[in-house]
Amino acid sequence: MSTVVSGRLAPSPTGAQHVGNARTYLVAWLSARAQGGAVKLRIEDIDSPRVKPGAAEQALTDLRWLGLDWDGEPVVQTTRLSHYEAALEVLKRAELVYPCTCTRSDISSAASAPHAGEEVTYPGTCSHRCVADAFAMQREGKLFAWRFRVTESVPFTDQFAGEQDIDLNRAGGDFVVWKNQGGPAYQLAVVVDDAAMGITEVVRGDDLIPSTPRQLLLYRVLGLSAPSFAHVPLVVGEDGRRLAKRHGDTRLSALRDAGVKPAALVGLLAWSCGWLDRPEAITPRDLLPRFRLERIPAKPFVLTAELLRALLDQ
Numbered sequence: 001m002s003t004v005v006s007g008r009l010a011p012s013p014t015g016a017q018h019v020g021n022a023r024t025y026l027v028a029w030l031s032a033r034a035q036g037g038a039v040k041l042r043i044e045d046i047d048s049p050r051v052k053p054g055a056a057e058q059a060l061t062d063l064r065w066l067g068l069d070w071d072g073e074p075v076v077q078t079t080r081l082s083h084y085e086a087a088l089e090v091l092k093r094a095e096l097v098y099p100c101t102c103t104r105s106d107i108s109s110a111a112s113a114p115h116a117g118e119e120v121t122y123p124g125t126c127s128h129r130c131v132a133d134a135f136a137m138q139r140e141g142k143l144f145a146w147r148f149r150v151t152e153s154v155p156f157t158d159q160f161a162g163e164q165d166i167d168l169n170r171a172g173g174d175f176v177v178w179k180n181q182g183g184p185a186y187q188l189a190v191v192v193d194d195a196a197m198g199i200t201e202v203v204r205g206d207d208l209i210p211s212t213p214r215q216l217l218l219y220r221v222l223g224l225s226a227p228s229f230a231h232v233p234l235v236v237g238e239d240g241r242r243l244a245k246r247h248g249d250t251r252l253s254a255l256r257d258a259g260v261k262p263a264a265l266v267g268l269l270a271w272s273c274g275w276l277d278r279p280e281a282i283t284p285r286d287l288l289p290r291f292r293l294e295r296i297p298a299k300p301f302v303l304t305a306e307l308l309r310a311l312l313d314q
């Protein structure tokens with residue numbers, strides 16, 4: 001039996017979806033559909049303080065406007081707490097996690113200063129603790145996170161970016177799987193969900209490459225089979241930085257309100273990915289025969305003010 005490909009779109013309703021998100025969704029959708037596969041949709045709304053009211057509905061509207069579809073009902077993370085709790089129990093039983101009381105500032109003052117662009121590595125302050133220590137801490141009303149004990153690094157072959165061998169002990173160290181305010185951290189939720197949803201390929205922005213070896217570790221210890229990964233470059237502004245307000249309003253809802261046709265945006269993105277010679281209007285469906293993951297340039301796509309203006313003037 002051949003494996004059925006299943007990809008996914010995983011918007012976070014922590015803000016509006018912009019041109020950068022659209023490019024990643026388009027690649028993920030095309031990759032799965034070009035193989036005759038399914039596309040699942042998941043709303044990543046566990047980051048409660050940052051979730052914006054109405055942003056999840058807006059994300060679905062934006063995706064439909066782009067011409068992307070999905071199979072089945074959207075999976076909503078906040079309805080799946082019991083599944084994340086069950087996974088945490090497995091990690092606790094195996095002593096793979098320990099309670100950590102460190103605050104962000106404890107960690108940055110104890111850790112050696114990271115080099116530019118590197119994340120702070122957890123210095124292991126609480127790693128002497130065991131799972132049972134949490135009972136007393138709970139009784140005393142102490143706030144703690146559950147941190148995963150990193151024992152090995154998991155090299156992987158990215159379907160787009162190639163061989164990745166990140167030394168987790170140096171890059172980040174032990175990581176949080178359960179937040180001190182309660183609820184799963186992204187790393188745990190995403191693994192539990194992708195496994196439960198039968199996802200076989202993950203296509204997402206390359207800012208998440210450092211997360212992948214952590215997720216692969218979790219797949220391993222939870223006895224789940226891991227999908228393949230393709231991390232694609234992000235969209236940046238002329239200053240080389242990630243799309244933000246200073247680059248103009250690139251929210252999909254704003255473009256829609258300004259009368260931009262989705263096919264014009266899709267055409268611009270398809271051109272940026274090397275599938276069209278010129279940015280010309282096209283639908284995602286009509287792009288299917290042109291889709292080639294390897295054609296996407298390895299560098300981020302620079303959305304210049306000129307390109308944005310041209311899109312608005314069309």
Ligand code: GLU
Pocket residue numbers: 010011012044190203204205208
């Ligand atoms: N929800 C994440 C985002 O919107 C994506 C996470 C993932 O693809 O694993 O950036």
Ligand code: ZN
Pocket residue numbers: 099100101102124125126127
């Ligand atoms: Zn700690």
